[in-house]
Amino acid sequence: MTDPAEAARRPELAVLSAMAHGGGEQGARIAAAVLPAIRELDEETARFYGDLVLNSLNEAARRALEAMMKGYEYQSEFAKKYVALGRDQGRREGERAVLLRLLRARFGELPEAAIARVEGAEIAAIEQWAERVLSAKTLAEVLDEPS
Known part of the structure; x- marks a missing residue:
């Protein structure tokens, strides 16, 4: 057909x-x-x-x-919704990956618990932690963990 x-x-x-x-x-x-x-x-x-x-x-x-x-702009709300979801998910994954790279560059190898915490965090937490990474002296200071 x-x-x-x-x-x-x-x-x-x-x-x-x-x-x-x-x-x-x-x-x-x-x-x-x-x-x-x-x-x-x-x-x-x-x-x-x-x-x-x-x-x-x-x-x-x-x-x-x-x-x-190629170059087609989706017209239906259905398609637009899933394109937006994909973009949002990609952005969140990218921000997590950047934060993990920054943390590794600053503090060396990361404990599995820290990696899991970053991977499971909401975007607001990721943004807060990214702001702290350059001024913090320890990984715990970045992630609000007790030292």
């Missing part, structure tokens, strides 16, 4: 088409028709169907689909 209008009318059949034929020559065209259709479904179903479709594509179809999507 490569017709977006038909995929929108019959999204479950479109998903089955992608699962059956996504690994073939038409895989990218099928996915390009199916993915916009399923984003109109409820969030959980859309996520599940999207995963099935993308998992059904061969590597060439995935690359072709990615090339089609």
Whole structure:
């Protein structure tokens, strides 16, 4: 199924088409028709169907689909939500990684408990600790641990 209008009318059949034929020559065209259709479904179903479709594509179809999507700005709130979540998660992971690098540079090898504390911390704590890392004399001063 490569017709977006038909995929929108019959999204479950479109998903089955992608699962059956996504690994073939038409895989990218099928996915390009199916993915916009399923984003109109409820969030959980859309996520599940999207995963099935993308998992059904061969590597060439995935690359072709990615090339089609290059520079594309998502229109649906569904897609925008997950792009924002991904960016936020990436930012938090990046800030944690930078803080751990700074702590290692300043205090040497870190205890596992300190690493776990940083990895599990909220972003506000990460930001506070990053501000303290250059002026603190000990790791405990940075992480508010009793010395």
